[in-house]
Amino acid sequence: MTIRLFNSLTRSKEEFVPREPGKASIYACGPTTYNYFHLGNARMLVVFDMVRRYLISKGYDVTYVQNFTDVDDKIIKRAAEEGCDPFVLARKYIDEYFKDASALQILPADVHPKATEHITEMIDIVAKLEEKGLAYNIDGDVYFAVEKFPGYGKLSGRSLEDMQAGARVEVDEKKRNPMDFALWKKAKKGEPFWESPWGQGRPGWHIECSAMALKYLGPGFDIHGGGGDLIFPHHENEIAQSEGCLDGEPFARYWMHNAFITINQEKMSKSLGNFFLVRDVLKKFSGNVIRFYLLGTHYRSPLDFDDEKLVMASKGLDRLKNSVRLAQEALAKVLPDEEPFFEDDLIAAARLARKSFEEAMDDDFNSAQAYSALFDLAREINTYLTKEIKQPFALTEACNTLQELGQILGFDLQAEDEISGEEEGKLSQVMDLVLDIRKNARKNKDWATADLIRDRMKEIGIVIEDTPDGVRWYLK
């Protein structure tokens, strides 16, 4: 089965044919590190992490590159406000990035290049563009001449005339064309700078991605991803710069852009100030839940945010996890059968789930639709568990399939198990005691005590459930 994905460049779904068979190269525009990342950033990160995981699950040898913009106006400004060194500030938020990313089950990229570590490569590109007449230096500022690049506007679907007609930008008198953009910025007083052929300065924003993508993935790499607001000007400019110095080769083959998260139907953004930091949302909901919420909508559809949506996501995820837990509980009670297994409905259901899941994901990474395969399988497992005859083999197969498919989307469906080792042993002993006391209470029909124990334990995060076969407990 081949993957079809929506290419922003052609505005249509295309079959994914990688540059090299069996391999996939992805470059994702990561965050500018001047703060903890917010839910909007999280959506982009989770979406491309999901794309990466799915490609890996399909057998591709994936190289995933995600940059950190660690020098730019906002970082400098923020550092000045806090009275610290911009590099120290950027470094701090890069470290913090990995904490939140890990909570959201976002795997580290194969390469996490930083802009400040690729100044030489950027200077090389700017120099080459200048040499080719696509860039010009004015008093230490180097601009890209958009008129000299015929394909300018092909990604965002607009012509230079359109853009100038609607330009709200304050025209920089130095530019030859108002749409020309900075490749290299002359250093201002107190700002960090590097030596260059044009004097002391720092790179423009767009050039870093060109330099790093070309360095680690080379021309014509497979997928370039990012948030939809990067289409213009950032990605448009990346294409211009990169292809401007590439002699006819394409920069990236497929462009993928995720839609935004909105708050009350309005875009969540740093400039509007209506953003939620992942760090804060994690205080109320687990990373797994946030991720489940984020992937519950197709990546190209807008996604509105409020706590209620996370509560819904949390309950849905619980359903999946309950199913895995119940299956494992049942498996623990029966001995593995030594009889040869036979085809039964559950085995068929597991196969069907895998197939439906793959069909959904092959179609432009439709994770929302893939969810239904997960839920369908969970129901099949649960129903199977109510039956008299249970094949351990079938149950194992179905449970493994459910967990495996969940894992492809980055969900850990294994029950929470934060306590380990020695402490777990102690907890078990305490629980044995507590449940023993409760059992006695129930025996004496002392429902008040029995219910009090159950309620209080639930508040602590330990769920107690009575079943016909006895009591069960688990951490939540």
Added chain:
RNA sequence: GGCGGCAUAGCCAAGUGGUAAGGCAGAGGUCUGCAAAACCUUUAUCCCCCAGUUCGAAUCUGGGUGCCGCCUCCA
């Protein structure tokens, strides 16, 4: 002004020509001391409105209405 997107049940959300996935919530039932979990049944004669194309449209075309995004830093 230019370019683009979206509108599906109480809520969330798939589906892009063949007669409405899935989740949450709700209702009834089974189980239970009660609960929880789970299971079974049930919940959109209809997909913003109006025309049109078609044997057939939520899905295509045209026209409305509403909402949103990009065109400036933003995932």
